[in-house]
Amino acid sequence: MQKFIEGLPKVELHLHIEGTLEPELMFAMAERNNIKLRYGSVEEVRQAYNFTDLQSFLNIYYAGANVLQTEQDFYDLAWAYFSKAHAQNVRHAEIFFDPQTHTDRGIPLETVINGLHRAQQDAQNKLDLSSFLILCFLRHLPPEAALRILDEAQPYKDWIIAVGLDSSEKDRPPALFEEVYSQARAQGYLSVAHAGEEGPAEYVWEALKLLGSQRIDHGVRSVDDPELLKYLTDRHIPLTVCPLSNVKLRVFPSMKDHNIKEMLDMGLRVTINSDDPAYFGGYMNENFIAAQRDLGLTRDDLYRISLNSIEATFLDEPHKVALKQELDVYFSTHGDAAR
Numbered sequence: 333m334q335k336f337i338e339g340l341p342k343v344e345l346h347l348h349i350e351g352t353l354e355p356e357l358m359f360a361m362a363e364r365n366n367i368k369l370r371y372g373s374v375e376e377v378r379q380a381y382n383f384t385d386l387q388s389f390l391n392i393y394y395a396g397a398n399v400l401q402t403e404q405d406f407y408d409l410a411w412a413y414f415s416k417a418h419a420q421n422v423r424h425a426e427i428f429f430d431p432q433t434h435t436d437r438g439i440p441l442e443t444v445i446n447g448l449h450r451a452q453q454d455a456q457n458k459l460d461l462s463s464f465l466i467l468c469f470l471r472h473l474p475p476e477a478a479l480r481i482l483d484e485a486q487p488y489k490d491w492i493i494a495v496g497l498d499s500s501e502k503d504r505p506p507a508l509f510e511e512v513y514s515q516a517r518a519q520g521y522l523s524v525a526h527a528g529e530e531g532p533a534e535y536v537w538e539a540l541k542l543l544g545s546q547r548i549d550h551g552v553r554s555v556d557d558p559e560l561l562k563y564l565t566d567r568h569i570p571l572t573v574c575p576l577s578n579v580k581l582r583v584f585p586s587m588k589d590h591n592i593k594e595m596l597d598m599g600l601r602v603t604i605n606s607d608d609p610a611y612f613g614g615y616m617n618e619n620f621i622a623a624q625r626d627l628g629l630t631r632d633d634l635y636r637i638s639l640n641s642i643e644a645t646f647l648d649e650p651h652k653v654a655l656k657q658e659l660d661v662y663f664s665t666h667g668d669a670a671r
């Protein structure tokens with residue numbers, strides 16, 4: 333099954349580019365940018381990745397992002413991700429970036445976005461890996477700051493497909509960001525939002541009803557509200573679930589306790605994604621393999637999850653059809669592909 337998963341053509345819909353910063357690259361960038369890290373070695377960095385909840389992770393994640401200074405740094409970060417994703421047969425990725433993490437420490441948005449965009453072009457041309465960018469508002473900061481970054485992003489609108497909402501969820505309800513989402517949608521952006529990761533099912537409702545979110549990032553707490561489950565199922569609203577992240581941040585005590593299989597069996601459009609792979613112990617393959625092993629996902633389950641991801645992308649119909657064909661060819665040429 334592991335080999336089968338490794339070869340599976342994949343789509344990634346929940347990936348923070350800042351969360352792909354591997355300790356080796358963090359050290360290389362710190363050195364070339366003359367930045368002092370609080371860790372002495374790569375091993376020390378990895379040992380610090382022992383999280384108790386979302387906030388304990390975010391503190392380290394934002395500190396790590398300080399090494400990103402130049403356009404080349406952002407290019408190298410994204411190129412390293414694309415290379416890794418390509419090696420794992422990721423065919424398309426929709427990638428979050430957190431501009432405020434960088435602009436608030438004096439890095440111009442232009443620097444961030446030019447580096448990311450150039451890596452996207454190279455991934456398309458050299459790896460046949462397509463991608464979209466999703467601009468995330470940091471929800472621990474005031475909604476006014478989100479409005480300012482939306483304005484600042486205006487010149488790069490054609491390079492950004494959607495807006496998203498991430499960072500600390502507790503006590504930061506989506507309702508706070510209704511105005512900025514309304515403006516973003518009026519400007520033509522699509523929209524997604526993190527909700528129901530640590531926060532309650534009520535935040536998923538708010539993301540859907542007040543922000544017009546077309547996908548829910550995480551959304552695992554939706555199981556607490558039967559009415560919400562029916563709403564999500566009836567409307568085929570995708571949930572971008574991140575199994576290793578949820579275990580690392582103690583949303584579930586272990587992978588065996590994860591509810592992705594339960595949600596899949598209920599008919600929800602669940603997908604598997606890697607969130608912050610450099611911090612949570614794995615990229616797409618590792619997430620699929622861990623969930624398959626501990627939850628007993630069948631080939632049929634893997635087919636449905638893969639199909640869900642394709643349906644959930646922001647690609648146009650011809651590109652979705654092409655990906656579905658690729659998936660069908662893979663299943664029909666790799667053993668007894670029951671589905």
Ligand SMILES: Nc1ncnc2[nH]cnc12
Pocket residue numbers: 348351386393498499500526529577607608
């Ligand atoms: N899992 C996560 N939840 C909220 N914000 C994040 N930013 C990066 N990873 C995140």
Ligand SMILES: [Zn+2]
Pocket residue numbers: 346348498526549607
């Ligand atoms: Zn996330």
